[in-house]
Amino acid sequence: MIELLQNLIDGLGRGSIYALLALGVAVIFGVMHLLNFAHGELITVGGYAAYAASNQGWSWYVITPLIIVCAVGASLLIERIAFSRVRGASDFTLLLTSFGVHFVVSAIFLLYVSASVKTFSRPRWVTNTYSVGSLNIEVFDTVVIVVTVITLLATTWLLQRTMFGLALRGAAADFDTARLMGVKSDSVIRGAFALSGLLAGIAGVFWLMRSGSTTPSAGIDPMLSGVLAALIGGLGSLRGAVLGGFVLGLAEVLLRSRLPDGIAPLTDGVVFVLIALLFIFRPQGLITVAHAERV
Amino acid sequence: MFPKFDRDIAFPLLGSLILFGMLAGAGVVYQALFDGGAAERLITVMLIDAIIVLGIQVYVGNTGVLSFGHIGFGAIAGYTFAVLAITPEEKAKRIPDAPFGLADVDMSSTLAIIIAVVVACLAAVILGIGLARSGAQSGAVSATVITLALLFVTHEVSRNWPELTGGERVGLFFPIGGALDTRAPIYLALLGSLIVARLYAQSRSGRLAVAAREDNLAARAMGVNPLVQQMVALIISVAIVAVGASLSVYEDGSLLPENFFFDFTLLTLVMLIVGGRNSVTGAVLGVAVMTAGRELARRLGQDGFEILGIGLDGKPLDWIFRENLQTVFLGLSMLGFMIWRPKGLLDDWELDEWLRSRVRRNHPDPQPEPLPEVVADTTSVLHAEHIDVKFGGFKALADAGLHANGGEVVGIIGPNGAGKTTLVNVITGLVQPSAGEFFIDGDDVSKTQTYELARRGIVRTFQNLRLFGALTVRENVEVSSLIAQSHRIGRTIPDIDALIAEAGLWEHRDRRANALDYGNSRRLELARAAALAPSFLLLDEPTSGMSNSESLEMIEQVRHMAATVGAGVIVIDHDLGFITGISDRIYAFDQGAVIAVGTPEEIQANHRVQAAYLGSTAEA
Structure with a gap:
């Protein structure tokens, strides 16, 4: 029982980061029908910013906002340079464009920094734990969960209570109609990329605090987690993306602690197989998004 | 069916032969110009890449489903081949504890390739069922993510199952001399892949798959079951990729998890889309163009602007011409083509169709006879x-x-x-x-x-x-x-x-x-x-x-x-x-x-x- 509770808390901590990443992926998918394989690059950019700042001896109080600003900036820049040129293109083109962006960004770091791992100092409290009864809780997980809840609440407020949120949800439900209703597609799409970058930035801060390092291809893992979580939840559903993130986090932690020793290193592989099974039995993901093809 | 013999069999065979001659010929010419082991290796790798890209084309081109997973199938085939074909003595050094008694298996490389193809095809059937359930159709996003997941599963397993794969650091290794000593098997596989890819596109299954690619719903309304045709395309495509991957492992003489991962996926996909994913001719052209471009970028990155004795002093352009330039080149090629020419250089242009249309110009089709009315089937x-x-x-x-x-x-x-x-x-x-x-x-x-x-x-x-x-x-x-x-x-x-x-x-x-x-x-x-x-x-x-x-x-x-x-x-x-x-x-x-x-x-x-x-x- 205690162990399960422990797993639950660990899983929520991990799932929080995935939820933020997945929400960022889902927001972009909503307005552009683009599955963003370059989403993880926002964290890579943040990682190199953290590396540079850390070399200057800056503290995490400065590095944290720096990572977020870099992620938002990179998100907007990528939209301007690449994605704005393929708006309305076929799904095939969109998928490969984001794949291409992923490679260009990581290749730039490969070219101008180096292929080797760059490490930076992590805040001291990241590894601290405290006890509640016989539970061992990481300070880090606590912070992650609290910040994620606040972020999600703020995002909900933004989406439900502001004009931008209404426009974004409208565009996600039916982009063409939203445009006919006078929603400015340019500003909604840019807003969506800014929001997506912001969410990736917050997730990135935690991701980088935990890893304490970055490489040119460091974006692959967060990208995959975000994309899979969004897909588990049901692509196109913002709520589903958050749910998918938590489900993925919990599944990983539970499997890692329950699988027999011989298979434990293959946890990620097992998670993928489970996801594949989920799709076989529930192809539309956890939350169904209604979309009908008119004939 | 017989009048279609020209279109569906004779000309595609001729076209495959010509394409084969052009690609192999380009390789021979290049090797004559640039003597040495590096040139020879570049061309060998190009020929093997061509086999793998042709394999991917059979699926991606005919069904319109973007797959990131074919290199994952390549990994399955590559490891199967390596584990079976490496001699027991060599395995004793690297993977003495291989499961299922594989450490003692001693097998000819031909048989190992055949088994590798079978194993990869079995994996393709399983993945194909998942793809079918996810509603795979042209451009389907969830299908693409499922294929991406396969790539990651194979990578994770190959990294974390060192008893079988040698893991990330040791890997698998063929002793010197195990590498291919002649190109005959590669040439043979390349020609075979070209023929299979072209004949498939012209076959019943290929035509139905392409119809579903163009409009899934209309195809179903015409009696096509797209899922069956996609499965056929996937199996043929994976079989070709498996042959190419096995040859690639054999030729490399070593195998690490990174060999069949993101970078190779990018390379093969760029080759496919630059030439034109809907065409076999395009796939071949893309392989040639990107091999040349990448090699040029690599050399420019290495030697600065000094190439072939001409060029500037490298200094002012140092910020471009540096190591790993070829990776940027690949990424930018993909991005550029997606933005400005998403259907590639050739779209769905095929050499043999062009040849046939030239030949046919002098023999116009006879105007068909009007159809007689038939007695209506009033019983239905x-x-x-x-x-x-x-x-x-x-x-x-x-x-x-x-x-x-x-x-x-x-x-x-x-x-x-x-x-x-x-x-x-x-x-x-x-x-x-x-x-x-x-x-x-x-x-x-x-x-x-x-x-x-x-x-x-x-x-x-x-x-x-x-x-x-x-x-x-x-x-x-x-x-x-x-x-x-x-x-x-x-x-x-x-x-x-x-x-x-x-x-x-x-x-x-x-x-x-x-x-x-x-x-x-x-x-x-x-x-x-x-x-x-x-x-x-x-x-x-x-x-x-x-x-x-x-x-x-x-x-x-x-x-x-x-x-x-x-x-x-x-x-x-x-x-x-x-x-x-x-x-x-x-x-x-x-x-x-x-x-x-x-x-x-x-x-x-x-x-x-x-x-x-x-x-x-x-x-x-």
Whole structure:
């Protein structure tokens, strides 16, 4: 029982980061029908910013906002340079464009920094734990969960209570109609990329605090987690993306602690197989998004 | 089938040979220009890459589903091959604890390749089932993520199962001399891959897969089961990739998890899309262009601007010409092509088709004979009753029904939103009714799939035109004809060319469907449906958007087409004049229910119809 509770808390901590990443992926998918394989690059950019700042001896109080600003900036820049040129293109083109962006960004770091791992100092409290009864809780997980809840609440407020949120949800439900209703597609799409970058930035801060390092291809893992979580939840559903993130986090932690020793290193592989099974039995993901093809 | 021998077999074989000669020849010339081991290795790698890219093309090109997983299949094949083919002595050094007694296996490399292909194909079947369930179709996002997940699974397993794979640091290793000492197997595999890829594209399965790529729903409505064709394409494609991957491992002499991961996926996909993913010729061109470009970028990165003795002092351009430039080059190529030329250099242009069209110019097709009318099959019956359809809270159909006998023309009329199209969607399996059943010849087919219904003779056209855009007029009609040949046994299957001529499209026969004007597109849809030798032709607003004179012409054409294939007709329209002009019997719909049934005269005289239809409130 205690162990399960422990797993639950660990899983929520991990799932929080995935939820933020997945929400960022889902927001972009909503307005552009683009599955963003370059989403993880926002964290890579943040990682190199953290590396540079850390070399200057800056503290995490400065590095944290720096990572977020870099992620938002990179998100907007990528939209301007690449994605704005393929708006309305076929799904095939969109998928490969984001794949291409992923490679260009990581290749730039490969070219101008180096292929080797760059490490930076992590805040001291990241590894601290405290006890509640016989539970061992990481300070880090606590912070992650609290910040994620606040972020999600703020995002909900933004989406439900502001004009931008209404426009974004409208565009996600039916982009063409939203445009006919006078929603400015340019500003909604840019807003969506800014929001997506912001969410990736917050997730990135935690991701980088935990890893304490970055490489040119460091974006692959967060990208995959975000994309899979969004897909588990049901692509196109913002709520589903958050749910998918938590489900993925919990599944990983539970499997890692329950699988027999011989298979434990293959946890990620097992998670993928489970996801594949989920799709076989529930192809539309956890939350169904209604979309009908008119004939 | 025999007249198609040239198009589907002879010319593709010739084209494959020429492409093979060009790629291999380019390699030989390059090696003659740049002597040395590096040049030889570059060309060998190019030839192997070509095999793998051709394999990917078979799936991605013909189905339109973007796969990131083929390199994952490559990893499965590569490891299977390596674990089986490496000598037991060498395995004792690297993977002494290999499971299933694999450490002691001593096998010839030919047999190992065959087993690697089989294992990869088994994996393809499993993944294919998952893809089918996810609703894989052209551009499908979830299908792509599933293939990406496969790539990660194979990578994770190869990294974390060192007993079998040697893990990340040690890897697997062929002793020197184990590497290929001649290129013969590579040449053989390359030629084989070219031939298989071209013949598949021209085969029945390939044509049906391409039709589904162009319009999945229309293909299903013509009796194509896209999932079966996608599975066939996937297995053939994975088999080719498996051969290429095994050769690549053999040639490299070593195998690490990173070899078959993201970088190789990027490289092969860039090669495919730069040339043109829908064409085998394009795949080959892409391999050649990208190999050259990447090598140039690599050299520029390494040596600065000093190449072939010309160029600047490298200094001012140092910020571009540095190590790893080739990776940026690949990424930018993908991005650039996606933005400016998403269909690649060649789109779906094929060398052998071009050659054939050159040869054929001097031998024009003979104008086909007109088709005789056949005796209508009056025994078939379509019967639907008590059909309810709800969209959310909205009742689109309430207790609706329809009865049609073979050979008769039944009209369905009603104002917009009356439920006419919804009824046709129910009858063709595109919408599941919440209640009610319907029968063909007395068999309950309420739960039958769209493509099954089409094979039973219920064939439709679409209100908003759904042609296979990139296919020619003739190929559009051919898709239905292929289905008819295997599923409409016992019926007179009309000749494709004659049908095209009947539809007035003879001079457009080699044009792409998406280049036709509106009226011709409608006529092509009719011809495509008729080619299936249906029992019932369901026409959803065949005259929408047509002028009056065109509509009158269409009436004649529909009647004639139906008589030519002996089909009954169910036609929807809201044009009272058109429907009364064509129908033997008419169903009038309003607000989801049948309000009147009768002959055209009866319907025209019916007060409820007038009220519903003309919006008048003149109740008698």
